[in-house]
Amino acid sequence: MTKAIISINHVTKDFGSVRAVNDANFEIAEGEFFSLLGPSGCGKTTLLRILAGFEVPSAGSIYIDGRDVTLLPPNHRPVNMVFQNYAIFPHLNVASNIAFGMRRSGLSKAELAERIEEMLELIRLPGYGERGAHELSGGQRQRVALARALIKQPKVLLLDEPLGALDKKLREQMQIELRQLQQQVGITFVFVTHDQEEALTLSDRIAVMSQGDVLEISTPGELYEAPRSRFVADFIGTMNFFDCIVGDYRGGVLSADSAELGPVRVACTTPPAAPGEGFVLAIRPEKFQLVFDDAGASANTVRGRMGPSAYLGDRSHFYVYLEGRNEPVSVALPNLARSLDRIRGVDQEVWLTWPEDAAVLLPREE
Amino acid sequence: MSASPSEPVRATRGGVRVWFMRSESARGYALLSPTLVVVVLGLIFPIVILTTLSFWKQDYVDIIRTFTLENYSAFFEKKIYYLILYRSIRISAFVTLVTIVLAYPLAYFIAFHVQKNKIMWIILVTIPFWTSYLLRVFAWKVILGYNGVINSGLISLGLISEPLEFLLYNPTAVVITLAHAWAAVAILPIYVSLEKIDRSLIEAARDLGESAFMTFVRVTLPLSLPGVIAASLLVFIPTVGEYVTPTLVGGTRGIMIGNIIQSMFGKALNWPLGAALSIISMLTVTLAVCVLLGGTRWFRKKVG
Numbered sequence: 217m218t219k220a221i222i223s224i225n226h227v228t229k230d231f232g233s234v235r236a237v238n239d240a241n242f243e244i245a246e247g248e249f250f251s252l253l254g255p256s257g258c259g260k261t262t263l264l265r266i267l268a269g270f271e272v273p274s275a276g277s278i279y280i281d282g283r284d285v286t287l288l289p290p291n292h293r294p295v296n297m298v299f300q301n302y303a304i305f306p307h308l309n310v311a312s313n314i315a316f317g318m319r320r321s322g323l324s325k326a327e328l329a330e331r332i333e334e335m336l337e338l339i340r341l342p343g344y345g346e347r348g349a350h351e352l353s354g355g356q357r358q359r360v361a362l363a364r365a366l367i368k369q370p371k372v373l374l375l376d377e378p379l380g381a382l383d384k385k386l387r388e389q390m391q392i393e394l395r396q397l398q399q400q401v402g403i404t405f406v407f408v409t410h411d412q413e414e415a416l417t418l419s420d421r422i423a424v425m426s427q428g429d430v431l432e433i434s435t436p437g438e439l440y441e442a443p444r445s446r447f448v449a450d451f452i453g454t455m456n457f458f459d460c461i462v463g464d465y466r467g468g469v470l471s472a473d474s475a476e477l478g479p480v481r482v483a484c485t486t487p488p489a490a491p492g493e494g495f496v497l498a499i500r501p502e503k504f505q506l507v508f509d510d511a512g513a514s515a516n517t518v519r520g521r522m523g524p525s526a527y528l529g530d531r532s533h534f535y536v537y538l539e540g541r542n543e544p545v546s547v548a549l550p551n552l553a554r555s556l557d558r559i560r561g562v563d564q565e566v567w568l569t570w571p572e573d574a575a576v577l578l579p580r581e582e
Numbered sequence: 583m584s585a586s587p588s589e590p591v592r593a594t595r596g597g598v599r600v601w602f603m604r605s606e607s608a609r610g611y612a613l614l615s616p617t618l619v620v621v622v623l624g625l626i627f628p629i630v631i632l633t634t635l636s637f638w639k640q641d642y643v644d645i646i647r648t649f650t651l652e653n654y655s656a657f658f659e660k661k662i663y664y665l666i667l668y669r670s671i672r673i674s675a676f677v678t679l680v681t682i683v684l685a686y687p688l689a690y691f692i693a694f695h696v697q698k699n700k701i702m703w704i705i706l707v708t709i710p711f712w713t714s715y716l717l718r719v720f721a722w723k724v725i726l727g728y729n730g731v732i733n734s735g736l737i738s739l740g741l742i743s744e745p746l747e748f749l750l751y752n753p754t755a756v757v758i759t760l761a762h763a764w765a766a767v768a769i770l771p772i773y774v775s776l777e778k779i780d781r782s783l784i785e786a787a788r789d790l791g792e793s794a795f796m797t798f799v800r801v802t803l804p805l806s807l808p809g810v811i812a813a814s815l816l817v818f819i820p821t822v823g824e825y826v827t828p829t830l831v832g833g834t835r836g837i838m839i840g841n842i843i844q845s846m847f848g849k850a851l852n853w854p855l856g857a858a859l860s861i862i863s864m865l866t867v868t869l870a871v872c873v874l875l876g877g878t879r880w881f882r883k884k885v886g
C-alpha cells in the first residue's frame with residue numbers, strides 16, 4: 217500500500233445512548249477510491265462527517281496527511297465534501313457556486329474565471345456559468361457540487377451518497393464519470409453508499425459497516441468472492457448458506473457433510489474448524505450448474521425440484537427446492553439458448569452441481 | 583389553404599366551464615376574488631376619495647369643490663410640513679433599524695439554537711402583544727418619565743442628583759417605544775426565513791473554507807434577506823403614520839406627520855390639506871420602500 221493519507225485511530229462516536237461509530241480503526245491510502253458501505257443507519261454518514269470536521273469523535277483521533285485534525289474545524293481541513301443533497305447555494309449562479317471557496321485563493325479575477333471555465337469543462341458543463349442554481353437538473357447539480365469541491369484541490373474528497381437522488385441510467389453514467397474523474401485528478405475519494413453494486417463498481421477498497429462496526433475492509437473482488445463473515449456475504453450480492461460438519465482434510469480439499477447438500481468437497485487452505493465441528497458453506501447463485509439428467513449421488517451434486525423463475529434479460533434466476541430445506545436455493549444462469557431449452561417449468565426434477573473452488577467457508581456464528 | 587383542422591372551441595356553456603377548468607389564472611382569480619373585493623372597497627375606494635379631496639379647498643366649514651393645487655403648493659411653501667415628514671421618515675427608519683438589529687439575534691437564536699419547544703419561544707416573544715398597545719406606550723412613559731423608574735432609580739443609587747430630562751419627550755423616546763412595540767412583528771418573518779435555510783448550505787460554506795462569521799455574511803444573511811425585508815416593511819410603513827406614540831412620549835420635538843394629518847382632520851379642520859399630506863406621505867413611503875428594495879438587491883449582487 218502507498219502512503220496513508222487518512223488514518224482513523226480507534227474512533228468512536230456516541231449520540232446520547234446511540235453508538236453511531238464503534239472503534240473504527242483503519243487507514244486510507246493516497247489516491248485511493250475508498251467506499252463506506254452498509255445498510256441505513258449503520259454510521260457511514262457519521263464517520264464521513266467526523267472526517268469532514270462536522271462531528272468530533274467521542275474517542276479516538278483522526279490524522280489527515282500526517283496531521284492530527286481531530287479537533288480542527290471544517291474550514292481548516294484539507295478535505296472537501298459533496299453533500300447528499302448537493303447543497304448548491306440557491307442565491308448564487310453556477311460560476312459563483314464554484315468560486316465560493318476561492319475567496320482567499322489569491323487568484324486574480326481573470327485567473328479565477330479561467331479556473332472556473334476549466335472546472336466547467338471538466339464536469340462537461342461548459343458555458344453554464346451564468347445559470348442560476350434553480351435552473352439545473354439533478355445530475356447537473358451533482359456535477360456543480362463536485363466542481364465546487366474539486367476547484368479547491370483538496371487532499372481528500374468526501375462524498376455522501378452523491379448519486380442517491382439520480383435515476384438508474386443517469387446513476388450508471390455518473391458512476392463511470394466519477395471514476396474517470398477520480399483517476400484524472402488523482403485525489404483520494406471517500407465515498408459513502410448503501411448501494412453495494414455501486415461500491416463494487418467504483419471502489420479500490422470497501423469498508424463494510426453494520427450498526428457502527430466496521431466489519432471488513434477489502435477489495436471488491438475479495439468482498440464478493442471471499443467474504444469473511446456471514447453478514448458481509450449476505451449483504452454483498454445474493455448468497456446461499458448451508459450448515460455443514462467438517463470431515464477430513466487432505467491435499468487442500470476438505471470433505472464435509474451437509475444435511476441439505478449431502479457430501480461436499482471444498483478446496484481450501486485451512487479447514488474452518490476441527491473435525492466433527494460445524495461451519496457454514498456459502499455458494500453464490502451463479503456458481504451452480506443446472507443438470508437435467510440424473511447426475512447420480514456424488515459429492516457436490518444435489519437433487520432438487522424447480523421452483524419459480526424470473527427472466528432478467530441477460531440472465532435468469534431460478535429457485536430450486538432441496539429435500540430437507542425450507543427456503544429455496546437461488547440459482548442464476550446466463551441466458552444462453554442451450555441452457556434454457558430443457559427447462560419444463562415448476563416441479564421439474566433437476567440436479568445442482570458446483571466446482572470444488574466455488575464455495576466460501578464461513579465460521580458458524582452464535 | 584385548407585381550413586385548420588382544430589378550430590378553437592366556441593365559448594358555449596360547456597366551453598366556459600372547460601375554459602375555466604383549463605385556465606390556471608382564471609381559477610387563481612376566482613380564489614382571490616373575496617380578497618380582491620375587500621381590497622378594492624377598502625383600499626382603492628378611500629384612495630380615490632382622498633385624492634379627490636386633496637385637490638379641493640377648505641373654506642371655514644365648507645369645502646369648495648373646484649380643482650386646485652393649493653394644498654400641494656402649501657406643503658412645499660411652508661417648510662414645517664416638509665421638515666416633519668422628513669423627521670417622520672427618519673424616526674421610522676431608525677425604529678426599523680433598531681427593531682431589526684434587536685429582532686435578528688433573537689430570531690437567529692430560536693431558529694438555530696433552540697432544539698425543542700420552538701413554539702413556546704415564539705409564544706413568549708408575542709407576550710408583549712397580549713396587552714393593549716396604549717398600555718405599553720404608557721409603560722414606557724412610566725419608565726422614561728421625569729419621576730419615572732430610570733430617574734428615581736438612578737437618584738436613589740446616588741448616581742445623579744437631578745432627574746435626567748433627555749429621556750422623555752423627544753424622538754429617542756419615540757424610537758425606543760416603537761422599537762419595543764414592533765419587535766415581535768419583526769421577529770416572526772425573520773425567524774421563518776432563517777428556519778427555512780437548509781443546514782447543509784451552512785455546513786457546505788464551512789467546508790469550503792469560510793469561518794463562522796463569513797458563512798453568516800455570505801450564506802445565512804443573504805438567504806434570510808426576504809424575512810428581513812418583510813420585517814422592515816412591516817415595521818417601517820405603519821410607523822411613518824404613527825401618531826399615538828409621538829403624542830404620548832414624543833413631546834414637541836417628537837411630532838410626526840401622523841400628528842399633523844390627524845389635527846388637519848380634527849382641530850385644524852382642513853380636510854383637503856390633510857388629504858394632500860396623506861397622499862404626499864404615502865408617495866414618500868413608496869419611494870423609501872423602493873430605495874430599500876434597490877439597496878438589498880445591490881447587497882445581494884455584491885455578496886454574490
Ligand SMILES: Nc1ncnc2c1ncn2[C@@H]1O[C@H](COP(=O)(O)OP(=O)(O)OP(=O)(O)O)[C@@H](O)[C@H]1O
Nearest residue numbers: 231234235236255256257258259260261262263410
Ligand atoms: N445528530 C445526531 N443525533 C442523534 N443521533 C444521530 C445523529 N446523527 C446520527 N445519529 C444516529 O446515528 C446512527 C448512524 O447514523 P448515520 O447518519 O451515520 O447513518 P448512515 O449509515 O449514514 O445511514 P443512511 O444510509 O440512512 O444515511 C443512526 O442510528 C442515527 O440515528
Ligand SMILES: [Mg+2]
Nearest residue numbers: 260261262376
Ligand atoms: Mg447517511
